Amino acid sequence: MFNFLKRNKPIEPTTPDKSIEPTTLDTPTEKKGIFKRLKQGLTKTRSVFASGIGILFLGEKMLDTDILELIETQLLTADVGVEATQQLIQSLTQKLARKELADPTAALRSLQQDMKDILRPCQIPMTITETQKPFVILVVGINGSGKTTTIGKLAKSLQTNGKTVILAAGDTFRAAAIEQLQVWGERNQIPVIAQQPGSDTAAVIYDALDSAKARGVDVLIADTAGRLHTQTNLIEELKKVKRVITKLDPSAPHETLLVLDASVGQNALNQAQQFHQAIGLTGLAITKLDGTAKGGIIFAIAKQMKLPIRYIGVGEGIDDLRPFNADEFVEALFETAENND
Ligand SMILES: Nc1nc2c(ncn2[C@@H]2O[C@H](COP(=O)(O)OP(=O)(O)OP(=O)(O)O)[C@@H](O)[C@H]2O)c(=O)[nH]1
Ligand SMILES: [Mg+2]
Structure with a gap:
């Protein structure tokens, strides 16, 4: 029918028995385990964020231009990219200028929030619908x-x-x-x-x-x-x-x-x-x-x-x-x- 589909003899597919494995992890303990695994998986990148960036927010003193520059460099080093880095630094700078952040801990929370905001629009799971079969x-x-x-x-x-x-x-x-x-x-x-x-x-x-x-x-x-x-x-x-x-x-x-x-x-x-x-x-x-x-x-x-x-x-x-x-x-x-x- 489609002559561009040059066919070779198909190899017989293997026939599965119908055994289905137990369902996925869902209990709180298991969820905790999954998160731990995610953290472990991200160890190398985490060393840049938790140690490299997180540490810059540990002092008592509010962030100044020098610290903002260090944060910027760390973000770029972690391959966050120029545009996303600019967005994150700009948001921090503006909030600092407006005195919206009480202390470095609040500043770190704000940065994390902004990072989540960049990723959230992409958190769209693949939905397998019954109407599209297969x-x-x-x-x-x-x-x-x-x-x-x-x-x-x-x-x-x-x-x-x-x-x-x-x-x-x-x-x-x-x-x-x-x-x-x-x-x-x-x-x-x-x-x-x-x-x-x-x-x-x-x-x-x-x-x-x-x-x-x-x-x-x-x-x-x-x-x-x-x-x-x-x-x-x-x-x-x-x-x-x-x-x-x-x-x-x-x-x-x-x-x-x-x-x-x-x-x-x-x-x-x-x-x-x-x-x-x-x-x-x-x-x-x-x-x-x-x-x-x-x-x-x-x-x-x-x-x-x-x-x-x-x-x-x-x-x-x-x-x-x-x-x-x-x-x-x-x-x-x-x-x-x-x-x-
Ligand atoms: N550490 C780690 N290794 C992975 C991950 N995903 C895939 N790999 C490894 O990457 C290697 C290449 O994976 P494949 O799945 O064969 O890659 P592919 O894209 O199919 O490669 P080609 O068929 O050659 O194009 C394998 O050794 C995988 O085990 C991952 O998330 N983490
Ligand atoms: Mg392959």
């Missing part, structure tokens, strides 16, 4: 940003919450990538639709959508090969994927999720801007926040992109992909070591 998530990003790992964590968490999931091995570029997804799918009883290495990515994802529709599956997550935002031919391939799947579902994909590695700092912002311009994104997942002191990049991304930040990755474990929460994130950044429990 809900199609197309995952894109540069090589090694954490796409496949994020897909694994996300699929598992959806499955845990009672959703049925199918994965499409759309990274047909590397044989190992297909295998990586298949092995993971088998281990977690999640079917993976794959074809031979070198097959057309759009064809694989098209077949996966066809299969997901036939099986009445809730969510289809499509992996893709890593590509730079500057690789025009590969970006064209993603556009083709988007075009092709609309033949089966005009509203798909329902989410085009860019996975960004936070440890590349400002470059993550460039990637987000260019991917968004080229293919239109609906959400971001920011990974590897645990390995970097550049976690402040999330403020630059929030300020400039205004795109929903769906998830943050703070480690390699299955529970280390967290739905993004602005207040929790800022609170974790400023928690001091003594408050670790």
Whole structure:
């Protein structure tokens, strides 16, 4: 029917047994545990915020120009970006001039509030609706940003919450990538639709959508090969994927999720801007926040992109992909070591 979909023989998907794992963590103790984990994950960035910035507010004396400059430098060092930093410093300066802040502690609280205000508009969780079935998530990003790992964590968490999931091995570029997804799918009883290495990515994802529709599956997550935002031919391939799947579902994909590695700092912002311009994104997942002191990049991304930040990755474990929460994130950044429990 679509002659551009050059088909290779599909590899039989693994058939899951229907066992569903226990539901997610929700008790207060577990929530506390999750927050502790978030803090631990953010240790390196936290050292910049809690120690580098928080410490500047500890004195009795009200903030002066010298301290404001130090705060500014620390924010820039943490990759908060020029625009977000300016906004934060300006707000502090104005409140100080208007004598609205009684002491350094109030000033720190005000800064934290302003930081939350930058992030809050981006705290829009991904909502999987019953009317869009399957809900199609197309995952894109540069090589090694954490796409496949994020897909694994996300699929598992959806499955845990009672959703049925199918994965499409759309990274047909590397044989190992297909295998990586298949092995993971088998281990977690999640079917993976794959074809031979070198097959057309759009064809694989098209077949996966066809299969997901036939099986009445809730969510289809499509992996893709890593590509730079500057690789025009590969970006064209993603556009083709988007075009092709609309033949089966005009509203798909329902989410085009860019996975960004936070440890590349400002470059993550460039990637987000260019991917968004080229293919239109609906959400971001920011990974590897645990390995970097550049976690402040999330403020630059929030300020400039205004795109929903769906998830943050703070480690390699299955529970280390967290739905993004602005207040929790800022609170974790400023928690001091003594408050670790
Ligand atoms: N520390 C840490 N490592 C992560 C995180 N997310 C992914 N990784 C690691 O990053 C590496 C690359 O992850 P992949 O998921 O294979 O990345 P990818 O984007 O699929 O890479 P390509 O398929 O080559 O484009 C792996 O070693 C992951 O374990 C995270 O949040 N924290
Ligand atoms: Mg991959």
